[in-house]
Amino acid sequence: xxxxxxxxxxxxxxxxxxxxxxxxxxxxxxxxxxxxxxxxxxxxxxxxxxxxxxxxxxxxxxxxxxxxxxxxxxxxxxxxxxxxxxxxxxxxxxxxxxxxxxxxxxxxxxxxxxxxxxxxxxxxxxxxxxxxxxxxxxxxxxxxxxxxxxxxxxxxxxxxxxxxxxxxxxxxxxxxxxxxxxxxxxxxxxxxxxxxxxxxxxxxxxxxxxxxxxxxxxxxxxxxxxxxxxxxxxxxxxxxxxxxxxxxxxxxxxx
Amino acid sequence: xxxxxxxxxxxxxxxxxxxxxxxxxxxxxxxxxxxxxxxxxxxxxxxxxxxxxxxxxxxxxxxxxxxxxxxxxxxxxxxxxxxxxxxxxxxxxxxxxxxxxxxxxxxxxxxxxxxxxxxxxxxxxxxxxxxxxxxxxxxxxxxxxxxxxxxxxxxxxxxxxxxxxxxxxxxxxxxxxxxxxxxxxxxxxxxxxxxxxxxxxxxxxxxxxxxxxxxxxxxxxxxxxxxxxxxxxxxxxxxxxxxxxxxxxxxxxxxx
Amino acid sequence: xxxxxxxxxxxxxxxxxxxxxxxxxxxxxxxxxxxxxxxxxxxxxxxxxxxxxxxxxxxxxxxxxxxxxxxxxxxxxxxxxxxxxxxxxxxxxxxxxxxxxxxxxxxxxxxxxxxxxxxxxxxxxxxxxxxxxxxxxxxxxxxxxxxxxxxxxxxxxxxxxxxxxxxxxxxxxxxxxxxxxxxxxxxxxxxxxxxxxxxxxxxxxxxxxxxxxxxxxxxxxxxxxxxxxxxxxxxxxxxxxxxxxxxxxxxxxxxxxxxxxxxxxx
Numbered sequence: 001x002x003x004x005x006x007x008x009x010x011x012x013x014x015x016x017x018x019x020x021x022x023x024x025x026x027x028x029x030x031x032x033x034x035x036x037x038x039x040x041x042x043x044x045x046x047x048x049x050x051x052x053x054x055x056x057x058x059x060x061x062x063x064x065x066x067x068x069x070x071x072x073x074x075x076x077x078x079x080x081x082x083x084x085x086x087x088x089x090x091x092x093x094x095x096x097x098x099x100x101x102x103x104x105x106x107x108x109x110x111x112x113x114x115x116x117x118x119x120x121x122x123x124x125x126x127x128x129x130x131x132x133x134x135x136x137x138x139x140x141x142x143x144x145x146x147x148x149x150x151x152x153x154x155x156x157x158x159x160x161x162x163x164x165x166x167x168x169x170x171x172x173x174x175x176x177x178x179x180x181x182x183x184x185x186x187x188x189x190x191x192x193x194x195x196x197x198x199x200x201x202x203x204x205x206x207x208x209x210x211x212x213x214x215x216x217x218x219x220x221x222x223x224x225x226x227x228x229x230x231x232x233x234x235x236x237x238x239x240x241x242x243x244x245x246x247x248x249x250x251x252x253x254x255x
Numbered sequence: 256x257x258x259x260x261x262x263x264x265x266x267x268x269x270x271x272x273x274x275x276x277x278x279x280x281x282x283x284x285x286x287x288x289x290x291x292x293x294x295x296x297x298x299x300x301x302x303x304x305x306x307x308x309x310x311x312x313x314x315x316x317x318x319x320x321x322x323x324x325x326x327x328x329x330x331x332x333x334x335x336x337x338x339x340x341x342x343x344x345x346x347x348x349x350x351x352x353x354x355x356x357x358x359x360x361x362x363x364x365x366x367x368x369x370x371x372x373x374x375x376x377x378x379x380x381x382x383x384x385x386x387x388x389x390x391x392x393x394x395x396x397x398x399x400x401x402x403x404x405x406x407x408x409x410x411x412x413x414x415x416x417x418x419x420x421x422x423x424x425x426x427x428x429x430x431x432x433x434x435x436x437x438x439x440x441x442x443x444x445x446x447x448x449x450x451x452x453x454x455x456x457x458x459x460x461x462x463x464x465x466x467x468x469x470x471x472x473x474x475x476x477x478x479x480x481x482x483x484x485x486x487x488x489x490x491x492x493x494x495x496x497x498x499x500x501x502x503x504x505x506x507x508x509x510x511x
Numbered sequence: 512x513x514x515x516x517x518x519x520x521x522x523x524x525x526x527x528x529x530x531x532x533x534x535x536x537x538x539x540x541x542x543x544x545x546x547x548x549x550x551x552x553x554x555x556x557x558x559x560x561x562x563x564x565x566x567x568x569x570x571x572x573x574x575x576x577x578x579x580x581x582x583x584x585x586x587x588x589x590x591x592x593x594x595x596x597x598x599x600x601x602x603x604x605x606x607x608x609x610x611x612x613x614x615x616x617x618x619x620x621x622x623x624x625x626x627x628x629x630x631x632x633x634x635x636x637x638x639x640x641x642x643x644x645x646x647x648x649x650x651x652x653x654x655x656x657x658x659x660x661x662x663x664x665x666x667x668x669x670x671x672x673x674x675x676x677x678x679x680x681x682x683x684x685x686x687x688x689x690x691x692x693x694x695x696x697x698x699x700x701x702x703x704x705x706x707x708x709x710x711x712x713x714x715x716x717x718x719x720x721x722x723x724x725x726x727x728x729x730x731x732x733x734x735x736x737x738x739x740x741x742x743x744x745x746x747x748x749x750x751x752x753x754x755x756x757x758x759x760x761x762x763x764x765x766x767x768x769x770x771x772x773x774x775x776x777x
Contacts, residue, residue, distance in 0.1 A: 020594040023587075027653050036647045069546035076543050112759050116638065116726045120739055125567050126560035130550035135557075163344040163410070166304050167417050168334030168361035170326075173368045177357045181349045204638040208729055208740075211550060217639065218730070221646050229643075233635070240634040352526070395524040 036224075043230030051231050060235045063206075063213035068239070070130050070202040070212050074137030075195040079187075082142045086149035092156060093179070107150070111143030115201050119210040130211025137201055141194050152186040153179070185254045192247045192254075199243050203236050256282045256453055257303060257421065262312035264298055264477075272298040273309070274477040282420070285447045285454045287464040290474035290496055296457040299474065300423050303455070304336045305329065317420075334361035337414025337452075341426040343406040347399035351390070351409050354398050355381040358417035377416075384415035388442050404435030411442055415450075422446070424456040428463070440467055461493050567748065574756050575749035582738055586757055588652055589734035590765075592727070593720040596656045600663025601713045608668045612675035614683075615701060629672075633665035637723045641732035652733030659720050659727075666716045667709075674708040675701060711776045714769045721765050725758050 052060045087093045089103035119136035126132050160178040169177065206214020213232060220228040257280040264272040273295050280286055288296045301307040303314060305321050313322045321332045337358070345354045359377045360368050385391040388408040398406060407427060414422050424443065428436040444467050447454045458464050464471055464485070471488045473481030473496035481492050546552070609615050611625035640661050644654030678701065686700035728736020735758060742750040 016594060017598070020591045023591055024595065024656075025651055025653060027648070030649060033647050040643065040646070065549055069549035072542055073546040073550065073552060076546075112722075112762050113755075114722055114726050116729065117739065117755065120743060121567060122564075124743060125564040126556060131552060131556060134550065134552065135560075157347065159340065159342055159344040160346040162306065163338065163340065163413070164357060164360070166306055166333060166336070166338040166423075167358050167413070168330040168332070168336075169357075170330055170365060172365050173360045176369055177360060178346055181346050181353070185348065200634075200636045204636045207638055207642060214639070218642060221642055224646075233639075236639070237631065237634045241630070244634075350527070393524060395526050 039224075039226040040229065043226030043228075044233060045230070046227060047231035047234055048225070048227035049231065051228055052235075058216060060213075060216075060231055063216050063232070064235050064239050066130055067199065067202045067206075067212035067214075068243075070133045070137065070205065071195060071198040074134045074202070075141060075191060075198050077134070077138030078141035078145055078194065079191045081138065082145040082149060085142060085146040087153060089146060089150035090153035092153055092158065093175070103146075103150075107143050107146040109143070110140065111147065113140060113143075115140040116204065116208060119205050120208060123208065123210055128209035128211075133202060133205040133210035133212060136205070136210060137198050140201075141198060144197075145190055145194055148190045149183065149187055152190075153183055156182040189251045189254045192251050196240075196244055196247050199240055203240070256280055256317060257455070258315040259303075260313045260315070262302060262309050262314060264295075264302060264307065265310045271477050272307075273302065276312070276477075276479055278472070278479065278482070280421075280453065280455060282453055283447070283451045285444065285467060285469040286456065286472060287468035287470070288455065288457050288472045288474060289459065289461065289464050289493075291498070292459065294474040295477040296474055297425055298477075300338075300425050300455065300457055303421075303423060304333050304338060306338075330361060334417065335420045337417050337419030337422040339407070339410050339414055339422060339424040339427045341429045343403070343410045345398040345406055345410055345413075347397070349398060350395050351385070351398055351401070352378075352381060352394045354409055355384055355412045355416045358384075358413040358415075361417065380418070381412070381416045384412040385409075387415060387446070388412050402435070403431050404438060407431065407435070407439050408442060411439070411446070415446065419452065421453040421455065424454065426457050426459070429459070436463070443467070464488070570748040571752040571755075573749065574752035575747070576753060578750045578753045579757055582735060582754055582757060585728070585735045585738060586761060589724045589728075589736075589758075590721065590761070592652050592655045592659060592734055593717060593724040596659025596724070597663045597713065597717045597720050599656070599660040600716070601667055601709075603660070604664045604667035604671060605709065607664065608672035608675060609697060609701065611668065611672040614676050614678070614680070615697065626672075629665060629668045632661055633669065635661075637662040638726065638730060641727045642730040645731045650731040650733075655724060655727040655732035655734055658732060659724060662723065663716050663720060666719065667712050670712045670715075671705070671709055674712070675705050678704045707776050711773045714773050714776075718762075718766050718769050721762055725762070 085103050085107055088099055089107060091100055094100050094103075115136055118140050119133055122132040122135045126135065156179055158178075160182075161174055164174040164178045202212045204212075204214050206212040206216070207218050209215065213236060217229065217232045217236075220226075220232060257278075259276050259278040262276040263274055266272055276299065288299065290296050298307055302309050303316075303321075305314075305324075309322065313320055315321070316332050316336065319328075319332055321329065324332055346357070349357075356373050356377060359373060359380065362377075363372075382391060382394070385394055388411050390405055390408045390412065393401060393405065393409075398409060401409065411422075422443070427443070428439055431439060440463060443454055443456065446452055456467075465488065468485045471481065471483065471485055472479060473488075473492065475496055475498075480496055481488065483492075607625060607629065611622050611629060613622050616622055637658050641655055641658035644657045648654045648657070682704065683696070683700045686696045691699065724734050724736075726736045726739075728734045728738065729740060731737070735754060738754050739751060742748070742754065
């Protein structure tokens with residue numbers, strides 16, 4: 001019996017891999033490929049430092065600041081929008097199965113949408129620019145934050161709730177004193193985590209015209225300005241690393 | 256002070272938790288309720304502040320029916336009844352101070368409480384309460400940093416800050432070791448004597464019941480089978496309450 | 512007496528400073544307002560955008576169902592990219608993570624550079640990786656596969672070396688005791704303990720990669736992503752909706768299957 005299962009698994013996996021690899025187009029090393037790779041690397045090691053700060057025009061710092069602003073603002077919006085969903089989706093707060101189920105469904109639905117697809121749709125609605133990016137990430141993050149927070153609400157210790165009820169607290173006071181203190185550290189920790197995710201996402205949005213550092217990067221790539229590609233990549237790496245470190249430290253303090 | 260009139264409780268699965276209980280508890284009494292687990296001690300206690308609804312009868316607190324009370328009136332009656340739990344039921348992530356202050360929420364509007372606006376007076380009351388149970392020095396430590404006995408003292412302070420006239424204690428020492436058990440029971444006794452707060456305490460230890468109670472109530476299968484002073488509660492009485500099972504008698508410390 | 516009092520006050524825990532939360536709130540508020548100013552956030556634009564958003568939603572319904580047969584090929588290509596990208600990434604991540612694990616190689620000369628490389632990979636979003644690879648290999652699914660490969664290495668390796676560091680040291684000591692060399696020590700002491708979690712991380716990464724692969728086409732790196740721009744560009748919203756629905760269905764089915772398998776592995 002066990003053997004049959006093993007053989008089935010083996011056949012299925014090999015079938016998947018045979019299908020995957022036989023359909024693969026050939027890797028064509030164009031004459032330019034090697035040249036481009038070495039150009040990218042030399043760009044990384046000899047970046048266009050003059051692009052970092054250019055008081056007159058669009059420079060790296062401006063692009064990074066835009067990216068950071070998109071990430072901050074969208075995380076803030078998502079942090080507020082996710083609160084009602086997070087509590088409505090927890091059986092510890094809401095007794096109605098219908099309400100919990102509906103909220104969970106909405107959260108999953110938002111979660112399966114890639115941020116970039118949301119951004120495409122928002123560009124159509126409000127025009128290209130950072131504003132569309134903020135809306136896309138602001139809405140997109142609600143799915144993940146809502147899910148994580150509602151799970152942490154599901155896991156709160158309800159014994160304190162009993163004590164508050166016994167002391168004559170109404171439901172609102174009970175919620176604030178017995179539930180909120182238990183959820184708050186997790187809430188901030190998830191917000192910070194999502195901020196890290198949003199910084200990366202915001203760095204990408206510019207590729208489709210939704211603001212941030214992605215736009216000058218894609219532009220530099222298309223005109224094959226490798227020094228500029230190099231400095232922008234370095235900028236992204238430094239920014240993301242710094243934010244990961246700071247946010248990680250803060251999160252460790254919260255828990 | 257507390258009056259139970261023909262109180263019965265039937266659970267949704269049909270089991271009878273309480274059967275026609277008729278009791279009168281007076282101000283200043285230290286009442287210990289004893290009985291096997293499942294005898295209905297906890298149900299009785301939770302019926303008094305209506306954490307559990309009863310099926311029949313009525314419960315009066317200072318002449319007001321908690322059974323019929325709704326909304327604000329119910330919160331108002333509950334405010335006068337403090338409660339202490341076997342597992343302390345503190346908000347473990349919050350500071351000791353905040354836990355004690357949470358006993359004050361019944362005195363303020365919801366809006367004020369949403370922003371955690373406690374008055375100077377509230378804080379003084381909380382500090383006095385902590386001082387009374389000798390744990391003031393831990394005021395700004397997180398509750399989950401404390402030992403079990405310390406946590407239970409914080410929960411007593413919470414009931415004190417509530418300025419309750421009655422304190423219900425549901426197995427307050429069941430999860431504590433013998434030494435802290437004595438400290439906590441002494442605290443309860445002191446509060447009863449000094450502040451004249453009525454105590455209604457569930458215990459399963461007969462020795463403790465005899466040592467602290469001014470009145471003992473024995474429950475068996477949801478009915479009152481004994482009600483008298485600690486002196487009247489003889490070995491035979493406990494044998495009746497706990498059944499003739501020797502092993503149980505050993506466990507609860509009567510068989511000597 | 513005085514000494515006793517002093518001692519008590521020293522032991523007394525201090526009330527929390529009020530300054531910290533106030534400063535934090537101030538800092539966050541400033542950061543939010545600065546962000547709004549930086550990107551010229553405007554509520555009027557938001558309000559003006561609302562009818563447009565609603566129009567868009569109306570136009571997305573109903574999806575153009577006939578289009579589903581057209582996009583089956585690119586959807587399959589998306590899955591293929593994810594399968595190959597994740598597999599290659601996993602194959603590379605496996606040895607890399609073992610090198611990065613502190614309990615396997617005690618020397619910081621080995622673990623620190625390995626971690627540095629892994630962290631570096633993780634900082635670059637997959638769509639930017641794809642854009643770079645498109646510049647190297649030209650348009651098609653090959654750059655997409657390479658982007659997903661690098662991206663997978665970042666995720667799998669991070670999760671995996673943490674799992675390796677958490678293993679039971681008992682079998683390792685036993686291997687040392689019988690005099691195994693480093694290779695044998697790893698293969699018989701470390702690998703059997705972490706194989707199940709590796710498979711689980713692999714599948715988890717595959718789930719993420721299916722989502723990622725679906726958008727790589729936007730920069731010309733193959734898969735269904737390319738069709739978003741085409742249909743949106745031609746204002747053919749019914750078709751866009753059917754792409755979204757098709758992708759969602761595939762993502763959900765793969766998530767479901769993968770989660771089931773991961774539950775079995777745990």
